[in-house]
Amino acid sequence: MVPRLIAAxxxxxxxxxxxxxxxxxxxATTLGGYGEVHYANSSAAGVPGRVNLAxxxxxxxxxxxxxxxxxxxxxxxxxxVAGGESGGEIALEQAYLDFRVGDQFTLRAxxxxxxxxxxxxxxxxxxxxxxxxxxxxxxVLPSTWRDIGVGALGSVPGVPGLGYRAFxxxxxxxxxxxxxxxxxxxxxxxxxASFANPALTGRLEWSRAGLKLGGSAYYGGSANGDSxxxxxxxxxxxxLIAADARYDIGAFxxxxxxxxxxxxxxxxxxxxxxxxxxKRIAGWYAEGAYNLLRVLAPASAxxxxxxxxxERFNTQASVPPGTALDGALARRITTVGLTYKPVWNVALxxxxxxxxxxxxxxxxxxxxxxxxxxx
Amino acid sequence: xxxxxLLTLVALGIGAxxxxxxxxxxxxxxxxxxxxxxxxxxxDSIIADTAIVIRVHAGDALLxxxxxxxxxxxxxxxxxxxxxxxxxxxxxxDVLVYREPYGGEVAYEPWRxxxxxKGPGDHLEVGREIRGISGATxxxxxxxxxxxxxxxxxxxxxxxxxx
Numbered sequence: 001m002v003p004r005l006i007a008a009x010x011x012x013x014x015x016x017x018x019x020x021x022x023x024x025x026x027x028a029t030t031l032g033g034y035g036e037v038h039y040a041n042s043s044a045a046g047v048p049g050r051v052n053l054a055x056x057x058x059x060x061x062x063x064x065x066x067x068x069x070x071x072x073x074x075x076x077x078x079x080x081v082a083g084g085e086s087g088g089e090i091a092l093e094q095a096y097l098d099f100r101v102g103d104q105f106t107l108r109a110x111x112x113x114x115x116x117x118x119x120x121x122x123x124x125x126x127x128x129x130x131x132x133x134x135x136x137x138x139x140v141l142p143s144t145w146r147d148i149g150v151g152a153l154g155s156v157p158g159v160p161g162l163g164y165r166a167f168x169x170x171x172x173x174x175x176x177x178x179x180x181x182x183x184x185x186x187x188x189x190x191x192x193a194s195f196a197n198p199a200l201t202g203r204l205e206w207s208r209a210g211l212k213l214g215g216s217a218y219y220g221g222s223a224n225g226d227s228x229x230x231x232x233x234x235x236x237x238x239x240l241i242a243a244d245a246r247y248d249i250g251a252f253x254x255x256x257x258x259x260x261x262x263x264x265x266x267x268x269x270x271x272x273x274x275x276x277x278x279k280r281i282a283g284w285y286a287e288g289a290y291n292l293l294r295v296l297a298p299a300s301a302x303x304x305x306x307x308x309x310x311e312r313f314n315t316q317a318s319v320p321p322g323t324a325l326d327g328a329l330a331r332r333i334t335t336v337g338l339t340y341k342p343v344w345n346v347a348l349x350x351x352x353x354x355x356x357x358x359x360x361x362x363x364x365x366x367x368x369x370x371x372x373x374x375x
Numbered sequence: 376x377x378x379x380x381l382l383t384l385v386a387l388g389i390g391a392x393x394x395x396x397x398x399x400x401x402x403x404x405x406x407x408x409x410x411x412x413x414x415x416x417x418x419d420s421i422i423a424d425t426a427i428v429i430r431v432h433a434g435d436a437l438l439x440x441x442x443x444x445x446x447x448x449x450x451x452x453x454x455x456x457x458x459x460x461x462x463x464x465x466x467x468x469d470v471l472v473y474r475e476p477y478g479g480e481v482a483y484e485p486w487r488x489x490x491x492x493k494g495p496g497d498h499l500e501v502g503r504e505i506r507g508i509s510g511a512t513x514x515x516x517x518x519x520x521x522x523x524x525x526x527x528x529x530x531x532x533x534x535x536x537x538x
Contacts, residue, residue, distance in 0.1 A: 030450035061450035066474070069451065098476060106476060121477070122510050153476060161483045207480040209489065209506040246509035255509070291502075301500065344501075344512060 032059035033073075034374035036125040038132065043365040053079035054132075054370075055125075057093060067100045091189065094146055104157050108167070109150040111190045115165040115203035116216040117141045117257050118244045125372020126347040129289055129307040129339045132368065135331070136311045140259050140283045141242060142184035147171075148193070149201075156204075163205045171197035171220035174229060174236050174269045179276035179326055182315040183238060183261060186222060197221035197233055210249055216242045228272050229265065236265045251294035253305070258284035267320030278329075279320045283313020289339075303341040310334050327359030337368075347372045380418065381405045387420045387427065399443050399454050399471040407469040411458045412438050423532040437461055440529060440538065443471065446521035449513045451475045457525040463533060465493045468522060478514030486515075490522060495530035499523045 035056040041049035057075045064070070073093040081088035096110025113121045119128065119137035123144060128134070137143045151167030170193055176185030188194070199220020206213045223229035223236035230236060242259035259282065263269065266279040289307035293300045314330040316323075337351025349370040356363050384401045408416060408431060417432045429441040439460040445452040451474035458466045468490050470482035480486060489505055499519055501507050507515045532538045 032450065059450075063451065063474075066472075069474070071450065071476075100474060103473065103479070103482070108476070118510070127510075127512070155479060161480065161485065163479065207483065207486075207508055207511075209486045209508060212480075212509040248507060248509060303502075344516065 027065060028063050030059075030061040030063075032061070032375055033057050034059075034124040034372070036131075036370055036372035038368060038370045040131070040366055040368040047364075069098045069100070071096060071098070093144055102154070104154040106153050107150075108153060111146055111148050112151075112167060112169070114145045114147065114169060114201050114218065115153075115167070116145060116201065116218060116240065117143070117242050117259065118214070118246065118255065119143045119257075120145050124345075124374035125349075125370070126341060126345050126374055129287060129305055129349075130309060130335050130337055130351050130368075131349045131370035134257075134285050134287075134309065134311055135333055136257065136259075136283050136285045136313050139181050139184065139315060139331075140261070140281055140313045141257075142182070142187060145187060146189055147187065148190045151202075161207045163207070164202065165205075166202035167200075169199050169201055169220075170195055171199040172222045172238055173197075173224050174222040174226070174265075174277075175224065175273050175275070177222075177263070177269060177273070177275050177277035179278065179316055179323075180329060182277065182281040183222075183263075186238075194224050196224045196231075197235070199238075210247060212246045214244045216240075216244075222269075223265075226272060229268055236263075236269060238263055251291040253289045253291075254287065256284065256286040267322060270320065270323045276316075276319075276323055276326070278314070278316035278318060278323075280317040281313075281315045282317040283311065285309055285311035285313075292338075303339070303344075305339040305341070306337075307339065308334070308336050328357045328361035330358035332356045345374045377405055377409065377414075380408065380416065383418055384408075384429075387418070387429075399456070403471050404443065404456065407456050407471065408441060408458070411441075411467045411469070421537065423528070423537045426528070428529070428532070428538065431458075439466060442525055442529070444521055444525055446517040448475045448478060448517050453481070453514060453518060453521075455518060455521065457522055457529075459494075459526070459529060463494055463526065463529050465490050465522070465526065467491060468518075470518070473514075475514070478508075478511035480508045480511045481514045481518050493522075493526070495526040497526075499526075 036054050038054045039051045055077055057073050059073050062070045072095040075091050075093045077089040078087055081090050094111055094113055096108050096112045099107040119133050120143040147169040149167045149169030153165040156162040156164055170188055172183055172186035177183055197220055201218040203216040218240035221234040221237050225231045239262040244257040246255045261281040263279055266277050287309035289305040292304045292306050311333040316329045319325050334354045335351050340348045351368050353366040381401050384404055412431045418429050420427050420429050431438045441458040443456050445454050454472040456469040456471055460466055468487045473479045473482050498504055501516055501519050505519050
């Protein structure tokens with residue numbers, strides 16, 4: 001039966017090569033990128049406005065075959081790095097190899113983005129409202145958080161819509177922590193780094209049309225073999241949990257994130273390095289947006305999102321005995337603004353921020369304008 | 376029966392051998408066609424322009440058509456199947472191979488089922504007729520545009536008398 005069928009097909013000339021429209025090039029190199037330019041002006045007295053080419057990123061991907069791919073991003077921050085002047089940065093934001101075994105399992109190794117929160121893995125400017133990323137996503141969750149590591153990602157079999165990522169990455173360094181920006185300064189980012197403290201990190205993500213829920217976790221030491229903090233791999237541990245949600249319905253889009261970071265050895269860390277890191281770093285934000293063109297120009301495919309975001313976080317939600325509590329670090333930021341997208345991957349942005357803190361020490365209002373793109 | 380379908384697909388050059396796997400693995404394609412059209416279906420193919428259109432039969436009755444296509448995601452092609460009935464109403468979409476690390480939610484049934492019953496006359500615009508997925512914007516746009524194009528191609532071939 002089968003040989004006869006094949007013979008018949010042969011006669012019909014059915015063994016012709018696959019037509020072009022259904023073919024995939026066996027190997028190919030892809031170029032992409034994203035960038036953003038900012039203008040910001042604070043209401044604080046004597047502070048002039050600033051303009052900055054905040055990011056210019058080039059993406060180069062290569063498919064070696066149907067299973068092995070490379071992805072890399074080279075980033076220039078603040079437009080230029082000049083000899084002897086501070087500021088500016090040229091850095092690899094990611095550079096990793098993926099080995100796709102199947103839908104349930106892809107092996108990843110290299111300089112990778114930690115799967116924590118919304119912004120860290122997905123921060124192309126047209127994907128978020130506001131000229132700058134939420135301050136929560138810089139100060140509490142230190143995006144862009146990347147490091148060298150290895151792990152796996154894929155979909156969870158038997159649970160439609162559920163995906164996972166799990167990696168072992170190089171850990172943080174306690175000496176870089178501080179009161180105002182928490183664990184941010186402890187990132188090593190793959191630069192000829194100490195590997196005294198590995199860390200485990202992972203994320204579960206569940207999707208339906210319009211809805212995405214995520215939960216992330218991180219656990220790793222930060223002692224770096226310090227004689228006071230400990231020489232064990234998980235000494236001076238950092239424990240992070242975070243949750244996020246995104247929901248789009250009609251012309252509305254909502255998102256929210258929350259995170260809690262525990263630094264149980266903050267007292268010892270501060271006694272060694274004097275950096276005032278909180279024992280607990282915590283916060284959240286929630287944002288609602290509405291595409292105004294749905295009312296103003298219902299036929300238009302452009303988008304004009306009006307949005308409001310409220311952030312509340314404290315990098316010293318608790319401090320160990322002996323560490324001074326700074327009330328200015330309990331911050332509340334309200335941002336209202338507009339994002340205009342003539343196409344889905346180009347955004348023109350304007351927003352106004354009200355920045356408040358418990359000590360009323362560093363309060364101001366900031367007007368900001370920006371453009372961003374990705375391709 | 377699955378085996379006959381499988382061999383036919385391989386013979387037709389529609390499913391690529393696993394070693395190459397640049398296109399749809401024939402096993403996945405056969406399973407997808409049986410899921411959408413029912414078990415025991417028979418296929419043959421016609422060439423329209425440079426594309427293969429799979430014709431799906433049960434006995435002597437023509438049930439509909441299917442086409443395997445690729446849409447470019449962020450940096451990888453997404454291989455998907457579009458299946459329509461004889462009136463070119465969309466029966467279902469299947470993502471046969473998804474190669475990128477993010478945006479794989481386009482393969483999930485709750486998103487794909489929005490396309491059922493749509494036809495060449497429908498606009499299929501993301502954010503209106505088709506709900507997007509947060510964090511999968513590129514894939515959602517690519518697959519939706521691809522489906523729109525496939526339906527329009529099928530309608531064109533029907534008009535030209537090829538189907």
